[in-house]
Amino acid sequence: MKVIQSLQEMQQTILDEKKKxxxxxxxxxxxxxxxxxxxxxxxxxxxxxxxxxxxxxNPLQFGPNEDFDRYPRNFERDHRLAEQQGVDLLFYPSIxxxxxxxxxxxxxxxxRVDVLCGxxxxxxxxxxxxxxxxxxxxxxxxxxxFGMKDAQQVxxxxxxxxxxxxxxxxxxxxxxxxxxxxxxxxxNVNLSEVERKEASHIYQALQRxxxxxxxxxxxSETIKQNLLNxxxxxxxxxxxxxxxxxxxxxxxxxxxxxxxxxxxxxxxxTTRLIDNVIITEA
Amino acid sequence: MKVIQSLQEMQQTILDEKKKxxxxxxxxxxxxxxxxxxxxxxxxxxxxxxxxxxxxxNPLQFGPNEDFDRYPRNFERDHRLAEQQGVDLLFYPSIxxxxxxxxxxxxxxxxRVDVLCGxxxxxxxxxxxxxxxxxxxxxxxxxxxFGMKDAQQVxxxxxxxxxxxxxxxxxxxxxxxxxxxxxxxxxNVNLSEVERKEASHIYQALQRxxxxxxxxxxxSETIKQNLLNxxxxxxxxxxxxxxxxxxxxxxxxxxxxxxxxxxxxxxxxTTRLIDNVIITEA
Numbered sequence: 340m341k342v343i344q345s346l347q348e349m350q351q352t353i354l355d356e357k358k359k360x361x362x363x364x365x366x367x368x369x370x371x372x373x374x375x376x377x378x379x380x381x382x383x384x385x386x387x388x389x390x391x392x393x394x395x396x397n398p399l400q401f402g403p404n405e406d407f408d409r410y411p412r413n414f415e416r417d418h419r420l421a422e423q424q425g426v427d428l429l430f431y432p433s434i435x436x437x438x439x440x441x442x443x444x445x446x447x448x449x450x451r452v453d454v455l456c457g458x459x460x461x462x463x464x465x466x467x468x469x470x471x472x473x474x475x476x477x478x479x480x481x482x483x484x485f486g487m488k489d490a491q492q493v494x495x496x497x498x499x500x501x502x503x504x505x506x507x508x509x510x511x512x513x514x515x516x517x518x519x520x521x522x523x524x525x526x527n528v529n530l531s532e533v534e535r536k537e538a539s540h541i542y543q544a545l546q547r548x549x550x551x552x553x554x555x556x557x558x559s560e561t562i563k564q565n566l567l568n569x570x571x572x573x574x575x576x577x578x579x580x581x582x583x584x585x586x587x588x589x590x591x592x593x594x595x596x597x598x599x600x601x602x603x604x605x606x607x608x609t610t611r612l613i614d615n616v617i618i619t620e621a
Numbered sequence: 622m623k624v625i626q627s628l629q630e631m632q633q634t635i636l637d638e639k640k641k642x643x644x645x646x647x648x649x650x651x652x653x654x655x656x657x658x659x660x661x662x663x664x665x666x667x668x669x670x671x672x673x674x675x676x677x678x679n680p681l682q683f684g685p686n687e688d689f690d691r692y693p694r695n696f697e698r699d700h701r702l703a704e705q706q707g708v709d710l711l712f713y714p715s716i717x718x719x720x721x722x723x724x725x726x727x728x729x730x731x732x733r734v735d736v737l738c739g740x741x742x743x744x745x746x747x748x749x750x751x752x753x754x755x756x757x758x759x760x761x762x763x764x765x766x767f768g769m770k771d772a773q774q775v776x777x778x779x780x781x782x783x784x785x786x787x788x789x790x791x792x793x794x795x796x797x798x799x800x801x802x803x804x805x806x807x808x809n810v811n812l813s814e815v816e817r818k819e820a821s822h823i824y825q826a827l828q829r830x831x832x833x834x835x836x837x838x839x840x841s842e843t844i845k846q847n848l849l850n851x852x853x854x855x856x857x858x859x860x861x862x863x864x865x866x867x868x869x870x871x872x873x874x875x876x877x878x879x880x881x882x883x884x885x886x887x888x889x890x891t892t893r894l895i896d897n898v899i900i901t902e903a
Contacts, residue, residue: 350788360640424899443732443780444750450725468726474787498725505756 340422342429346437346477349430352393353479361553365480367471371411372393372420375515379484380424382512392421393430395437400527406610430478436440437473446472451589454604455491456613459579468499469543475505480506486515488522490600490615494587501605508604514614516542527543529610532574538612540573540606545616548583548601556573557595559583566601579600579604579611580620586617622704624711628759630718631712635673635761643670646763649753652676653693654702657797660793661766664708664794672759674703675712677719682748688892689799693807712760720756728740728754730777733871737773738895739885741861748783749774757787764790768797770804771883772897775870793841796896798824811892815857820894823887825899830865830883834900837872839877841865861893868899878902 343349353363364383370378376392383390401407414431420430448457448464457464485493493511500509509613515523520542521535531537544566549569551562563583570578585592586600595618601616625631636644650658658674663844665672666756676699683689696713703711730746732737739746757765767775775793782791792901797805802824803817812820825850852860867874868882877900884897 346786350786354788358640358642440783441732442784443730443777444784445729445731447727447729448725449727450723455876473785476787479788501722502633502724502726503755505758506636506761535665 340418340426340429342418344431344433344436346432349391349428349432350477350479352428353477356389357479359418362481363387363479364390364479365474365478365483366390366392366426367474367483367485368392368394369396369410369525370417371413371528372417373523373525373527375486375488375513375523377420377424378515379486379512380426381403382510383484384425386510389427390425391428391430391480392426393432393474393478393520394469395430395432395474396418397466397470398434398438399438399469400463402460402462405460406526409529409609411528414547430474435472442469445469450500451491451494451498451587454584454589454591455580455582456489456604457491457495461606464492464495467495468502471496471499472503475507478505480596482510484510484512486513487511487512488524488613488615490586490602490617491589493587516541520546522612524612526610530607530612532596534607537574538576538605538607540570541603541612541614543573544569544581544602544603545614549616549618552595559592559595559599562595566603570603570605574605576605576607576612579606622700622708622711624700624713625723626713626715626718628714631673631710631714632759632761633754634710635759638671641773643788644763645669645758645761646672647765648672648708649744649756649765650674650676651692651807652699653695653810654699655805655807657712657768657770659702659706660797661768661794662703662708664792665764665766666707668764668792671709672707673710673712673762674708675714675756675760677712677714677752677756679748679752680716681720681751682745684742684744686743688808688811691811691891693810703784705872712756719752719757724751725821727751730780732841733773733776733780733869736866736871736873737864738771739773739777741886745775746774747882749777753778753781753786757789762789764792766792768795769793769897769899770796770806770895772868772884772899773871776871776899802828804894806894808894809903812889813893816889819856820858820887820889821896822852823885823896825855826851826863826885827883827896831898831900834877834902841874841877841881844877844883848885852885852887856887858887858889858894863886
C-alpha cells in the first residue's frame with residue numbers, strides 16, 4: 340500500500356491508472372477506522388481494479404462548538420488496518436493541502452438538509468459537499484462507497500452527484516454493528532462505560548419501530564412517541580432528534596408508506612451518536 | 622464533426638477517448654460564433670488530440686431583466702463554422718438536460734465578483750461557476766480555452782479550478798477585434814448602425830489608457846477621469862463602469878504597478894458591450 344499526501348501526486352497517479360483502463364473504488368473516511376470502514380473497502384475491492392481510501396478530518400464540516408479537536412485520530416493504526424484490508428492507495432492530505440487559501444467560491448447543500456443532523460448542525464453538509472467535491476476531483480473514482488450510518492450524508496451526496504453529472508456511481512453500504520447492536524462509530528471510544536452499555540438501546544428502539552410497522556402500525560406519530568418513551572426509560576443521553584421521513588427525499592410523513600427512514604441522534608456527555616433503519620413497506 | 626446532445630453520450634465518449642490516452646481541448650461557448658470563438662478552437666486544435674466545443678445559452682447566468690431571450694442564436698450557422706474550423710465533437714445540450722430538476726446544492730462565486738460585471742450583474746457569476754462546473758464534469762477536458770474579453774470570467778474560473786483542484790489547465794486567449802478595434806462579440810449584431818460606428822471608441826479609450834501609462838502616468842484616478850472624459854465626448858452609450866484593478870486579483874489600485882486591467886462596460890439601447898486591456902508594468 341502506498342501512502343500519498345500530495346494532491347498533485349494523487350491526481351496524477353489516478354490519471355495514469357485510468358489510462359490503463361483501471362476502475363477506481365474510493366472509500367473516503369475521517370480515519371480511526373472500524374469494521375464499518377473496512378466493510379466498505381472489502382466491497383470496493385470486489386468491484387474495482389484499484390482501491391483508494393482517504394483519511395481526512397475535514398474542519399469545514401465541524402461547527403465551532405463541535406468535536407473537531409476531540410475527533411479521535413490514530414494514523415499508525417489506520418495505516419495498518421487499511422494495509423491489512425488491501426487498500427492500494429491511502430490518501431492522507433494535510434489541511435493546508437486541501438485548503439491552501441481562502442476559497443473563491445462556496446458550495447452549499449440546499450435540499451435534504453433541514454431535517455435530522457442537518458437541522459442540528461448548521462453548515463455541516465456545506466462542509467461535506469465541499470470536501471467531497473474536492474476529493475472526487477482529486478481521486479476521480481469510478482465508484483464511491485459510503486456507509487448508511489450517515490444516511491443523510493448518502494442522500495446529500497446522491498444529490499451532489501446528480502447536480503453536477505459526476506461520472507461516479509454512489510454505492511451505499513449497510514451499517515456495521517457491535518455484538519449488542521450499537522452502530523460502529525469512531526466516536527464510540529468517547530463514551531463512558533455506563534453510556535456505552537446503555538447505548539445499545541438506541542438500536543433496540545429502532546428495531547422496536549420496525550416491529551411496530553411489521554405489526555401493522557402506520558401512524559408515524561404513534562410510532563415516534565412509542566420509541567421516545569422507550570428511549571426515555573432506557574438511556575440517560577438526550578435525544579436530539581427522532582424522525583420518521585421518506586427516504587431518500589427526507590420529507591416528513593404522517594403515514595408509513597413506500598420507503599421510510601427512522602433516524603435518531605442521542606447526545607451524551609462528550610459525544611453524539613446517530614443511528615437509523617430504512618424500512619421498505621412490502 | 623459529431624453533434625452530441627445527450628450528457629451521458631458526451632461523458633461516455635470522452636471517457637472512451639481518454640482511455641486511449643487522448644488529450645481533450647474544450648471550448649465552451651454560448652453559440653453565435655465569431656472569430657473570437659474560432660481562434661480558441663484553432664489554439665485548442667494545436668494543443669490537443671480532440672477538440673470539444675459546447676454551445677449552451679445558460680439561463681442561470683442571466684438576470685431576470687437581462688437578455689436571455691434576445692441572446693442571438695443560430696445553430697445551423699454555428700454548426701457550419703465549428704465543422705469548418707475542425708471541431709471534433711459539438712456538444713449541444715438542451716436546458717432540460719443540463720437542469721433536469723431543481724438542484725439540491727448551490728455554488729456561489731464569492732471573490733473577484735464585487736467589481737466590474739459582477740457588481741452590475743448580481744448572481745451572474747454564480748450561474749457561470751455552476752454551468753462551468755457541470756460542463757467540466759461532462760467533458761472532462763485536459764485544457765479549457767476562454768477568451769480574455771471576459772477577463773473577469775477568466776479570473777473567476779481560475780479560482781474555481783484552484784478551489785476544487787480540477788485537473789484542468791485554463792488557457793486564457795487574446796481578444797479578437799474587428800478592423801476598427803471593437804472587440805468581437807455575439808452581441809454586436811444588436812447594435813444600431815450609429816452605435817456600431819461609435820463603439821470603436823471604447824477600444825480607443827483603452828488604448829489611450831495604455832498610452833498614458835506608457836508615458837509615465839501612475840495615478841489610476843487621473844487615468845480613469847481622462848478615459849471617462851474621452852468616452853463622454855465620443856460615445857452616446859452609458860458607461861456602466863470603467864475600472865482599473867489588479868489582475869487577476871481584481872482589487873482596486875490607486876497607483877499603477879505590476880499587472881493591472883482597465884475594463885469598461887457600455888450600455889447601449891438594447892445591448893451592453895464590454896472590453897478590457899491588461900497592462901503589465903515593465
